[in-house]
Amino acid sequence: MSRDPSGSAGDSAAVPDENVDLGRAREGDDEAFTRLVQPLRRELHAHCYRMLGSTHDADDAVQDTLLRAWRGLARFEERSSLRSWLYTIATRVCLNVVESRGRRPLPVDLGPSSDRAVLDDRPLTEFAWLGPYPDAGLGDGPSVPSARYEQREAVELAFAAALQHLPGNQRAALLLFDVLGFSAAEIANTMNTSTTSVNSALARARRVIAEKVPPQSQQQTLRKIGDARVRQIVAGFSTAFERGDADALVALLTSDVTWSMPPMAHWYRGIEAVTDFAVQVPLTGCGSWRCRPTTANGQPAVGFYLGNDQTGPHLGWSITVLTLRDERIAEITSFLGAEHFPAFALPTSLP
Numbered sequence: 001m002s003r004d005p006s007g008s009a010g011d012s013a014a015v016p017d018e019n020v021d022l023g024r025a026r027e028g029d030d031e032a033f034t035r036l037v038q039p040l041r042r043e044l045h046a047h048c049y050r051m052l053g054s055t056h057d058a059d060d061a062v063q064d065t066l067l068r069a070w071r072g073l074a075r076f077e078e079r080s081s082l083r084s085w086l087y088t089i090a091t092r093v094c095l096n097v098v099e100s101r102g103r104r105p106l107p108v109d110l111g112p113s114s115d116r117a118v119l120d121d122r123p124l125t126e127f128a129w130l131g132p133y134p135d136a137g138l139g140d141g142p143s144v145p146s147a148r149y150e151q152r153e154a155v156e157l158a159f160a161a162a163l164q165h166l167p168g169n170q171r172a173a174l175l176l177f178d179v180l181g182f183s184a185a186e187i188a189n190t191m192n193t194s195t196t197s198v199n200s201a202l203a204r205a206r207r208v209i210a211e212k213v214p215p216q217s218q219q220q221t222l223r224k225i226g227d228a229r230v231r232q233i234v235a236g237f238s239t240a241f242e243r244g245d246a247d248a249l250v251a252l253l254t255s256d257v258t259w260s261m262p263p264m265a266h267w268y269r270g271i272e273a274v275t276d277f278a279v280q281v282p283l284t285g286c287g288s289w290r291c292r293p294t295t296a297n298g299q300p301a302v303g304f305y306l307g308n309d310q311t312g313p314h315l316g317w318s319i320t321v322l323t324l325r326d327e328r329i330a331e332i333t334s335f336l337g338a339e340h341f342p343a344f345a346l347p348t349s350l351p
Helices: 014-026 030-052 055-071 082-101 157-163 168-179 184-191 195-212 218-225 227-243 246-250 271-280
Strands: 253-260 267-269 288-296 299-307 314-325 328-336
Touching: 014 030, 030 055, 030 082, 030 157, 030 168, 055 082, 082 168, 082 184, 157 168, 157 195, 157 314, 168 184, 168 195, 184 195, 218 227, 218 299, 218 314, 227 246, 227 288, 227 299, 227 314, 227 328, 246 271, 253 271, 267 271, 288 314
Parallel strands: 253 328
Antiparallel strands: 253 267, 288 299, 299 314, 314 328
16 A cells, blocks of 8 residues: 555555656756655654754754755655655754754753742753744644654653653654654664664663653543543633632642743742742732633643733743643643744734
8 A cells, every 4th residue: 555745554646646746856846845745844843843852943953854855855766755764864953953952951950949939030041941842733643553652742741851861862763763653774774873773772762761751641641631621720720820819720739739930940849839939929920911722742731921910011921831630730831932932823922
């Protein structure tokens, strides 16, 4: 059976169409090239985010990948699929970036939590931080039947953060094998190494992931809670901020809740510390809030806007991602900065 450009079983007519476009693209037809690669852009972008931990870096990596593919199309010998060839290029692009920039942490990776609100906290600009990911357009299940992870599981915050603890070769091996379903031999070709080295890197990567990622994914948790209840939790969280209602906020949190706000270094663990911070800073010390629900990293999220009063303009403040457990919020991760909003199709300000 033939396969369509996204790698799934497809109509037999797809291959002749793809072959025609491939021939035209090799002759310099950029529209034919666009038709070839467009079905793969979304999944390539997600792969680059998993490798790099940044939507903006993923944007650049995909652009670099497609530029290299366009310039090197004459060297594509069709011994592998176009999808495999593009993933080879994208992975090599990302490995170069990982080698030059290192990993992207979250505040919890840098030091212990704070017991009380830190009122003079300042952004740490010397770090390139892990960023949120707009998951619109990602599929719900595995990308291929052999993949161990669902597509949304593989962008969840815990998974994305754990990947940043892996060296580039282990990160690539894990993603290509467990998330994308490539064989060890295909990965060895991509990474210019042996299948033995790939299997060794994969084994080491899996040990780290098992230590750092909860056994139950957010996708499993969200399905168990149900869409209606998840919407209620997100609405209650948003309303608590808009009304400055600390009691309503606390009622939604687990006792061991954490709150981090990259690029701020300080973070909080436990209901007392989180409540102290919430009361002293966002609920009473900042201004008025407006909220817009969204999703990020396969999880419920809220776009927060901050203004001086209820009637004035409100500027984008954070994309805040919620990690749920047993119908309560166990982790709050607020990615500060209006620069995150356009990727989520949210305005950077509200009138």
